[in-house]
Amino acid sequence: MKSAVLCASVTLSMIAPGIAHPEHEFMAGLSAPSPATVLLITGPDLVDSWKPFAAWKKRLGKPVRILSTTQISERYEAKDLQEKIRRCIRNHTDHLGTRWIILGGDSEENGKGVVPARDTLHRTQAGELTKVPTDIYYLSKKDWDSDNDGIYGEWQEDKESIDYPDGDVGLGRIPVRRTEDVKAYTDKVIAYESRYPESEFAISMAYASSTLPLGTELRTSWNQQISKVLEGGSLRYFFSAPGKGKTFGPAEWLTLVNSCANGKLHLKGPGNHDGWLFENNAMITKAEVSQLTNREAYPIMTTTSPYTGQFDRGEDPSIVESMIRTPERGAIAVVAPSRHGPSSGQEEILSQFWEHGLGQKVSAGAALSLLKAGMAQQATAAPSAHLLACELNLLGDPTLGLRGTVPRTPTVKGPRELPPGNLSLIIESDAPHSIVSLQDDYGLYAVTLADESGNVVFPLNVVEDSTITITVSGPEYNAVTLRIPVR
Template sequence: TITENIAYGSCSTITDTSDEIYQSNDMYPSSFMSYHLGGGLLDDEHTTFLNIRINPVTYSPNKNLVHFIQNATITLIYKEPETVLIQDSEVYDLLIISPQSFVKNLEPLVNHKQDNNIKTRIKTVEEIDSGNTGRDIQEKIKYMIKQEIEQAGIDYVLLVGGIDKQSTRWNLPVRYSHVIIREGTQEIVEPEFISDIYFADIYDSEGNFSSWDTNNNGIYAEYKNGIIDEMDLYPDIAVGRIPCRDAKEVKIMVDKIIVYESQTKNSDWFKNMILISGDHWADEEQVNEGVLIMEAAADIMQGFNPVELYTTTDSTILNRDIRKAINQGAGFAYFCGHGSPKVWGIHLPPDATGWAPTIGKLGLLSFYKTQHMNLLRNRNKLPITMVGGCNNGQFDISRIGSLKQGKITLNEHCWAWHLTIQKRGGAIATIANTGLGTHAMGDADNNNVNDYLEIYDGWLELKFLELYNNHNIDILGITQMDAITQYLNTFLGSSDEMDIKMVQQWQLFGDPSLSIGGI
């Protein structure tokens, strides 16, 4: 049944004592100070980030010994590169990469972008494969992006393609990450997941190519059993993907992008924000975490009309409620709960039991599924959608792929892409996890703010909204990219592989050069 197959995003705020630490004579943390470097973008400038982490107190449990420092002196020495890495050129702005069979259907989008001062070019997968160096087509594409950053000054990359129709072949391949989360942290150990951040992370902190396979064993983004590939992770360019399976899907998305950017400006419906959540975890305090984060989102998005669809002790959510809210039009839609490639759902309070949304008030036929999206009729009133949940963005599923695994499915797309590709409405873009998502629970740092809002998916989702509404960053790919950069600056370096996974799997299904709210 669905409930047996669904993946439940898990808490990774591990607060139990660690035997490894508490039985050791070593000091924990091992040093008073650590740092990490990264190379990415800051205000459209290629930048080296230095993040310093100071641990003023270290502890040896076995020795019952505490060491502490009262002050620290930091000296920075920076040497300018001898040669200029990136030329100061602006030949064009948006690089579209697609198979040759999609080019004709992409030409109206190129014309639209150029009419709006976004100089655009198309490079086909076939010409990149035959004309560029690299160990495989994915690395050849990455080297092509690097070349165009350095020689043409591009700002955005739109990948058009994914699984070819309902086969297991790729018309535009992906890179899989192999960051393995410690057993017991999430419900299952996920061996791999898609990461398009690979195509955005071009340079390390010293301007070298960020290969994600520094031990050259052909397994990319390894983080397991002591084998750790060096991964810079900081985006050097805004990357989005519309994983179209055929030319028909390309036409649908091209038409939607053109109409959205041309007609959305100053529309009343854009000021609606749909908020959908409920009780995420069964915890002793009976906190309704989903409502907490939705209230935080509404507070950030001042000036927007919150359309609240919550499971509370007094109400639940029906599938028709979601349909009606989306059909009325909204600038943003935010789902936060649990998911799988096929469905999204949230629990009922106070004990996180049962599932919503359902078909009727009797609580039958739970979850918001891909087939329910086929009833959406919001036409050109399209939201940018964020979904917090596991695997809602796992876009490598197909009918033939399912058959090869001994399964039968009617689902032709993953949840996030199916919402985005709807011809009569749906979303203009969706941000979702390609792997197991993670929201925290409790208040491990005792600051009276639930950790659901402060780390992992919750932090990223709220940061995206903050950057748009409070900092006026209104280009879709830049907003997502800056949220990732700020996440890395805030959390990376704490020796938690979960932080690496959070940014690697946070997939943008949409045009990175999209002007949020229209031109």
């Protein structure tokens, strides 16, 4: 085991109904078959590809149910696939204990793609009509079409049928298209949750502007917001200042990410579908992403750059999709706009994502859901806020924590082997209040909390020639797995 870096403990506990669930929430005391805390929806061709991801999440105490769009289409009655998906999701969140929704695939225009988005219609500040892929539609209790004209999310005409997330369910889209994309992203998730850097990477944030320096007011706002939730950490600013001989372009961006020094990144500036724009027409594109070397040091990002999160375009991939899909480099999750949208207030609004995720210690999906819950009153009152609520999406795994403390890899001890029959299995660790899950080859599954000493006891009836798999994890820990044969 790697040497441990001790950090302050967080008490793991369920919280009051109606409040976003902590990212370490799990189904304690369950035995198979267990309810799915995660619902993953994907295309029929990718169901098998997602099974290793689901197996990993189950080991961490988050059972996953995978449903294909074909299965949903056959089981639910509605006028189109998107409405069937919405009804399926509401059934799971309302009745089956599901706390996270993963849309396991990207979308294309006109209701096509692996998991098609619901397009909503908006009028931009320039007065132009634009369709926006709106994943929060899938969390809604309503169908977003008051006048039943087949045009969804119109701010005035459909107002009575629009509602926004309440912060109780986390949602994210992992915008993959191929089996190779799923494998690459699964490998990155496993690294993020089991081999996260045991350094100040977790508590360091970089704010980068591709054009001008930040205004004093905006910089002060970010300083105040982040300092409240990243205790003992740092927030660094990167930008061009030609008068002072400072340059921040694609080369400097590559150096910033490849330094593996900042586990949280925010990027401000113009953008296109295929890249972030810098001065003198320089860009960060898929080609620059391929030059990254930040293996196993994957940051979570936010960006206000327009179109960078456009996951529904036939021309593939967007720059954010490149950051997500590229194997062994890039980012683990990005909050980004899918369209141009209103720029006013976006920077300060996205600082609230970090405030929720780090301050309330909720998952990335729940943090964005809470942000949008906080926007509901504004979105109801102003079409520009409604557009912003629709166009900001989390691209990545919504169950991931934001890692607000330096993690460590615990030492886990158990018997080298077990005899068959009834017994009590004692697992010892130096990870107080960690999440400890148990699985065997025949479907037995249980999850519990370690005590203050890091220990747990499982009463078992084990079968000969099987294997017991123990996984210890938690917000402060890199996950460790122990396999015990039964002979």
